[in-house]
Amino acid sequence: MHFFSQNFDYEHPWAHVIIGMWHKYPNQYCSHVVSVDVVDRSVDPETGIIRTERILGCKQKAPAWIVRLFGGSEDAFVREISFVDPATQNATITSVNLSLSQFATCFERIRYSPNTLQPNQTFFKQTAEVEARMTLWRTAADGLERWLVQRFEQNAHLGKVGFTDVLRRLWEEREQLQLQAAH
Template identity: 70%
Template sequence: MHYFSQLFHYEHPWSHVVIGMWHKYPNPHCTHVQTIDVLDRSVDPQTGIIRTERVLGCKQKAPGWIVKFFGGSEDAFVREISFVNPATQEATITSVNLSLSQFATCYENIRYSPTTDGRTMFHQTAEIQRFEQNAHLGKP
């Protein structure tokens, strides 16, 4: 297992950063993201929390021989679920790869929250779990 974490402060208010989050894809600087499909979107009438579930379609940047070796394709898909709470000004995004998950799974968590000085804190973690070829046999 590999673990990654980073913390960053945007010099913009939370509302601007969250609007930018929704307009992140597609854009000419991230051409690997080809499609964004919204599977579900709902608003909790009690809390006002907006829940959105999407699937992002990407073109992998791995060399062609690696893709063929693992039996995949250059198309990759990621499932993303986000929660935006306007009352507390918290936005969280969780994502997991759907493609090649039989070899490795990447669980990513992102949180946007306001700071007392009007900036926005971005906290990202990712955990990559590899699956050994004999894992299904119960061997270490």
């Protein structure tokens, strides 16, 4: 198993980041995400926690040898489940690949929470565990896991850049609406 992890702060309050979370796709930096379908959404009447399950459709440019070896296509699907708790101002997202999961799995966890030291910033923590399911060929499995983590890291960087752009646009729209309302 191989791992990926990153932490940083978004320069926006938690509520703004959570609104942005629902507008993350599509964006020009994450063009590999081509569809987002909400499968289920519910609100716990006692806690107010919002649970959302989505399926993300992706176009992955996998090397031809991987497609030949494992079959499939460049179409890939990811199951994402999020919990947003307005009372504690915590949001957690887990996701796992549905496509080619018999060969490898990527389990991702994301958490958004207010930065307690900087009131208008939101702390972001992301981890991923990648595991190839090729026990007979440990060397090949290790190489595949390293490649998948490298690919995940590239997409995570694009995700950060894209989400930052989405947040900037939402913030500008918010400020413009406030100006219009003031006049």
